[in-house]
Amino acid sequence: MTEYFIDASYKNINKFGEELCGDNVETVKTDDGVILVLADGLGSGVKANILATLTSKIAVTMLKEGASIEETIDTITNTLPECSVRKLAYSTFTIIKIKNNGETYMVEYDNPPCFFFRKGCDYPLNKVERVVNGKKIHESHFKMTTEDLLVVTSDGAVHAGVGELLNLGWQWEDINDFLRSLSGKNYFSGEVSENLLAVCNKLYNNKPGDDTTVLSVKLQYRKYLDLFTGPPANPEDDDILLEKIRNAKGLKILSGGTTSNIVSKAFGEEVFINLKDYQKYDVPPVGFMRGVDLVTEGLITLNKTVDLVKKFHDATYSGENYPLNEEDGATLISRMLLKESTHINIWAGTAVNPAHQNPDLPTEFNIKLKVVRDLKFWLEKLGKTVNLIYL
Structure with missing residues (x-):
């Protein structure tokens, strides 16, 4: 049925x-x-x-x-x-x-x-x-x-x-x-x-x-999408991440350089970076890899994605239209989340990037995890079914 x-x-x-x-x-x-x-x-x-x-x-x-x-x-x-x-x-x-x-x-x-x-x-x-x-x-x-x-x-x-x-x-x-x-x-x-x-x-x-x-x-x-961002806290759990990517039954997005490198090495697939027109955008360029639908940079792109989803929500609930017409990574992710999916899994690795913050801080202070929690919040406000799973 x-x-x-x-x-x-x-x-x-x-x-x-x-x-x-x-x-x-x-x-x-x-x-x-x-x-x-x-x-x-x-x-x-x-x-x-x-x-x-x-x-x-x-x-x-x-x-x-x-x-x-x-x-x-x-x-x-x-x-x-x-x-x-x-x-x-x-x-x-x-x-x-x-x-x-x-x-x-x-x-x-x-x-x-x-x-x-x-x-x-x-x-x-x-x-x-x-x-x-x-x-x-x-x-x-x-x-x-x-x-x-x-x-x-x-x-x-x-x-x-x-x-x-x-x-x-x-x-x-x-x-x-x-x-x-x-x-x-x-x-x-x-x-x-x-x-x-x-x-x-x-x-x-x-x-x-x-x-x-x-x-x-x-x-x-039902349209499924899996968003993978950040490596697991324990490198031994990389195999779990790879298994989840292989078994994902809808759209697949890799967000983050370390994440895409792990997958690229394990799958033997090269990441191709699209440098066309990227200078006009305020987020890093996107990439493509066989077996996944989109590869992007991590924190900056996801932070912009949250901003776009929130603006889409605010415009929608004030009776306005908020177009998502650009081709930068954040807009591409937003479009896939908002227009091409109903059930979303966000797989968030809890390893801390020392470039973003002090790795000795507790997990709850992880900047990227706050961003994905915000993303889940705004997507659910728009009626999406969202699961946030930590690795």
Whole structure:
């Protein structure tokens, strides 16, 4: 049975003048997939944020522990009572449970209806309406594939433009048309969310009249990448490093002169350095070796890679595009990590390079290890599955 990488990401903007967002998204991984909850608290500001956070955290916690949807909604209802004046629920929500094989269960309660596309076309879902503890919900069961796009939003999206550029806001049908145009493109979920949210913010004239959240979900075939940097602390463990390189089943990157020399000698393969145009870049030139996909210098290049990945993250989550068009080592690594992989292993040798620091310092002060920890952090913030293994 095929198992996919669940590519899910969200972005939001606060109501103008508010420090906290009245929407909240919670994500939790399970043994066989992911549970996602988008909750929209009544009103805005601190109160709405607390209500949305409570709703989403209750939902993901209970569902992960095996509670039924009836039990979950009952707990939410009893924890967050209705508004005594408006007779409205204090929080609306959308729940998505998706397994690694694509099987999906979704519950929608008073949020705008989801947007779903297959092969770039609208694909209607069979939704069943029923009442649970006085709440009218819509349930749907379906199986996602790599050709699908699922998007859910808070009502700030369909209100975008009210009082600014549009009299009645950005209607659901218009958002659907916009997303349809994106669904056929090879975008990551984060790029879909950023594009939609950017238009919402523009329609609000950069002064959002409501908290607005976009959660996008896609499936990808799993793509593996192994990044090897630094020799093992014990030279006798070099054979372990070489075995890991031989058995890596995806892209292979060697970062560091000592690492590439160990591999070159063991494999009997020469490293060819690409000196073309390297003078215009602020990192050392890249190299190529048969059997691996890229060879780079170590600390300087990885440090620049972390910087690029962080900038890509910040741009993505502010609704902007951050191109990775250069051909220097850091950009090449970043592109492979961000665009060509879903599951990443970082093999970090703990030997200390005396050119970088005093070798007598404890391991936790190893500069390169701090860099790879930072790299892992930012990659995970972008939804990648990252393992950091020390040698």
